[in-house]
Amino acid sequence: MKRSIGMASLVAAGIGASAMWLSNKPNRIKAESLLREWKRKVFPTVFEKSEQLPIHKGGHPHPHDLEDNKMVDEGAMYSVKFYNEKIQ
Structure with missing residues (x-):
């Protein structure tokens, strides 16, 4: 029981810290570009197949x-x- 309360508080603290960090516009832009790069690396076939249809x-x-x-x-x-x- 104590372990789940500790995890919940850590998750809440992480969400709060990320909300504070994302409140700044340059940080939001950095996060957006980072997520776009990750998406292209993880799902490369989705973006490449539209250009190479047979x-x-x-x-x-x-x-x-x-x-x-x-x-x-x-x-x-x-x-x-x-x-x-x-x-x-």
Whole structure:
């Protein structure tokens, strides 16, 4: 019981000290930049994947690529059929 009270008081003291330190604007800016750097180091794939997406054809199929055109055509017909069934 005494150990948990001691831990609670240490946590409260830490929160109070950090609130006092963050009340100063330059310290807040330092803390923000530090957290951003840590986030980039811990989760590097989140930021890198958005730049390196493997999009080669991106919605514009080549006219002579029959399989790709067939897939695009079937996709469009599915949504039209679904819409027509829902309306009727």
